Amino acid sequence: MLTKLIPPPVVLLIGIALVYALSKAWPAATLDGSWLTWLAGVLFVGGGALMLAAVISLWQAHTTINPIHPERTRHLVTSGIYRFSRNPIYLGDALLLAGVVCWFGHPAGLVVVGAFVWFIDRFQIRGEERALAQRFGAGYSAYRVRTRRWI
Incomplete structure (x- = not known):
């Protein structure tokens, strides 16, 4: 089911707010270390780079980046970062x-990451996939076979 209620x-x-709230509500569980700051930077840069590469690929194909209206997709993008993941923007978000x-150094926040991935997979990606399969038929089916949903 594609949820149009929560983009x-x-x-x-919401996930970011929950991680922040966890770190404030349960500060004793917070880890400390420069390695966490370094890892956070790597994840920020990596996630941002994935998202940017995906948006550039979609713009170059003159198709929508709006996840609420996958039916407005004009072209099936299977090149660039989309050769490796069918959902690089959501992977970048994760x-x-x-x-x-x-x-924030709060390991309980990893539960929020898992919940985010589950929610997006269940309520967003599956609906997008149905819309793309309907619009692009065999072309999308072949793409699904050769390219993983996440990584």
Whole structure:
């Protein structure tokens, strides 16, 4: 089911807010270390790079980046970063959220990352996949066979 009630960027912001709330509500569980800050930076850069590469690929194909209306997709993008993941933007979101967990140093935040991935997979990606299969038929089916949903 494609949820049009909560856009994916809002789901990400809710996840970030939950990680922050966990770190404030349960500060004794917070880890400390420069390695966490370094890892957070790597995850921020990696997630941002994935998202940027995906958006550039979609713009170059003159198709929509709006996840609420996959039926408006004009072209099936299977090149660039989309050769490796069918959902590089959501993968980038998950990496950014994992970076937030590292930044705040709260390991319980990893549950939020898992919940984000589950929610997006269940309520967003599956609906997008149905819309793309309906629009692009065999071309999308072949793409699904050769390219993983996440990584």
